[in-house]
Amino acid sequence: MRVVVADDAVILREGLARLLREAGFEVAGLAADGSELLEQVERASPDVAIVDIRMPPTHTDEGLQAAKAIRQRRPGTGILVLSQHVHARYAVELLSEGTDGVGYLLKERVSDLAELASSVRRVGEGGSVLDPAVVSQLVSRRRPGGDPLGQLTDRERDVLALMAEGRSNKAIAERLFVTEHTVEKHVKNIFATLRLPPSPDDHRRVLAVVTYLNAQ
């Protein structure tokens, strides 16, 4: 799988490239800012672009803007945005552009090589990845009035969080040490309780769940 890495800090850019090579990815290009990233994507046509959210010249959400530009020019390219801050809003913004092949992770997740590789792969395959910290923020959000999430069991809430992270039923089952069938049952319950239309597709349901969590 071909990737392009964009980060204005050399130490992180190179480190990330090394990690990814180690994990078996082909690093097809490196970029220090948004415009360089766009050039690299045009040139190398990678499967996934891994983008630091804060880059020159504005040092704000350059990476996010670049990601949006890539989605418009090269819709097939997966995009994994790395951030040092937990901004659920940015994650939701990114997902709302289309959940196919997008991810939002805290930068420090790169320390778990296996998890990083799995995330990059999921994004490259058109799946979506949402950082657990962001999901946890969304799930634990205090909602004025009766909180529908309060009607879920603890286990259902765990499943909901893992769904929001973009994991498949199979992955959730492995994580929770239950059968896939049990997970399916939980998912059905959750959708019914939250009055969400059933959505069998692992990818599509992320947006439904995240939008629901964000809107409340």
Place this chain on the structure above:
Amino acid sequence: MRRDMSARLITLGVLGFLAGAGAFWITRTAVFHRPQIPDAPVALLVGWSFIGSGLLSWRAQPDNRLGPVMVLTGFAWYASVIQEGRSTVLFTIGLAFQVLYLAGFLYVILSFPSGRLQTALDRALVIAAFGLVTIGQLAWMIFADTRAVICDSDGCLPNLLEVHRDDTLAHGLLQFQRIAGLVVIAASIGLLAVRLVRASRPQRHAVIPVLLAGCVALTALAASVVSDVLGNAERDLFGRVAGYAFVVVPVAVLIAFLQRQLARGAVAGLVVELGEPSAAVGLADALSRALGDPSLSLGYWFPAESRYVDSDGRPVALPGPGEDRRCTVVERGGQPVAVLIHDPALEHNAELVDSVCAAAGLTLENERLQAELRARLAELQASRARLVEATEAERRRIERNLHDGTQQRLVSIAMSLGLLESKLPGGPGQAGPIVRETRAALAAALDELRELTQGIHPTILAERGLPVALDELCHRAALPTHLQLDLACRLPDQVESAAYFVVSEALTNAAKHSHGSEVRVRAACAGGLLTIEVADDGIGGAATGIGTGLRGLTDRVEALGGTLTVSSPPGRGTTLRAEFPCG
């Protein structure tokens, strides 16, 4: 005191009236007429004019010598008239005082308007004139046989002072008296002409009538004397002109004095006005009214910066050398209090300006202190704002440094650890758990660092603005929070930042202390005012100034010219309200 003064003036007035009446009678019945006095009515008017105007001037300005001098001149005038009486004694007395009034007249026009002879030349001229009309006249009378000179149809009256008849000497003395008199008159006319030319606009308005009438009188007098010497027939004409001018001078002096009294009335009005409770509001207006200068402006001395400031504490620029404005500094106890910036015309009415400044002195000092206070407050406010700005910049710098430095290094260490972990041999290696522990500790450190940097300078505020930042803040709050936003206007960065921290601190406090179930946050911008309100439904009763966090916030809000209030009635929740000006 005043009563004595009035009694004296009334007595003198009555005497003057009687003297005039007597002189009139003498002149009407006299057959012989002195050349200078054309007819009885004019003779009467000159005396009354001097005595009447002198008395009124005396009353208007008791400290000015002009009043008494004019009264004396009037009496001297009548004294000269009695020589026309048909009695040797009256003739002699009248002759002795014949020209005394001229010395008085000269004093009046040369010392006008102050009543004091300002220059040595003034004094010399008046002394010379006085000598000529007293000593000169008496010396002439000692040697002159007036019977030979002045006769009428009833015969010649003898001069009782005649000691030894010496026609040549008498003639010589008379000629000397005339020529010296002409010199004095010419010098005086010259002096008056210079004063007329030099008088500035407003001064001219007051002095022209007096100086002009004085010049005319002196010129006519000189012409009359010259005609007399040359034996021309025009001397009567000149004498008449001089007589009319003599009538005008005292009246002109009186009018000038009354005008001054009007100005003093303005000062009195100012004193009354300053006594009003709201005086300070329009001090500059009151002064400009009293001085009759609508363009007048005021500056108060601000010793800390050695410059003048206006009533709001803003610096006042003094007019430069090229500008058509003048400054008058008001001092108290040797220290400058204020400066009046006014029209140059006022410079010549120094007396009025001085009176006005004296009247307004205390109020000016008071206003100066207030202006100084305002200037200091403005300075303090500015320095506070600078401090907040500097703090803000410092916070941004620290956040950037942490992000670009420490955080990235920690992340890069995390990467290396990840790499290291992947290189560890599979199986139950001993290093695996240690590496995982280290990774977990590193993750915790990064978490804490993230919290810290967000507390120092929330990136989302800079990136997305206040509405989004508040939304994010409310979503993360520990208590369920409603957010109502009405922020159409652009806000300055510092205001946004302060508003953000107000909400953040209020939400934290609500979660910690309120025991409430919900919080309502409202942010609205209308009419140049940003209002932030955070209200919980908790137990209330919070002490205002709960913690240092709130104290710091208050400082921050006030530095931006805003206010922060906490209302927390027991049992009815706590409401924190901040208001910022936002142009």
